[in-house]
Amino acid sequence: xxxxxxxxxxxxxxxxxxxxxxxxxxxxxxxxxxxxxxxxxxxxxxxxxxxxxxxxxxxxxxxxxxxxxxxxxxxxxxxxxxx
Numbered sequence: 266x267x268x269x270x271x272x273x274x275x276x277x278x279x280x281x282x283x284x285x286x287x288x289x290x291x292x293x294x295x296x297x298x299x300x301x302x303x304x305x306x307x308x309x310x311x312x313x314x315x316x317x318x319x320x321x322x323x324x325x326x327x328x329x330x331x332x333x334x335x336x337x338x339x340x341x342x343x344x345x346x347x348x
Contacts (some may be wrong), residue, residue, distance in 0.1 A: 267316040274326040277336045282313050282320045283343045287344075312348070322348040 271278055289309040293302050312318050322344035329340050 266317070271316070271319060271323055274323060274330065276340065277326045277344075278319060278323060279334075281319075281326075281348065284341055284345045285309075285348065286313055291319045318348065 285310065289312075293305050293309075312339070325338065325340065325344040325347055329336055334340065
């Protein structure tokens with residue numbers, strides 16, 4: 266399952282999700298979420314709860330790990346951007 270695939274990078278993927286959630290919530294709070302903040306909040310929840318939506322960030326993290334790189338905040342940001 267996807268959960269089994271993500272297990273080795275679970276903590277790093279959680280960091281990506283925390284970053285995405287905080288940035289999206291900040292956008293909603295600042296009014297950048299558009300006129301329909303309810304839609305924006307629903308979109309945030311969708312992005313963060315669907316395992317398939319984590320595939321691209323996971324690939325970034327797996328690539329970094331395959332190079333024996335330390336998963337720095339920069340890697341977390343890159344993973345969030347591609348997600």
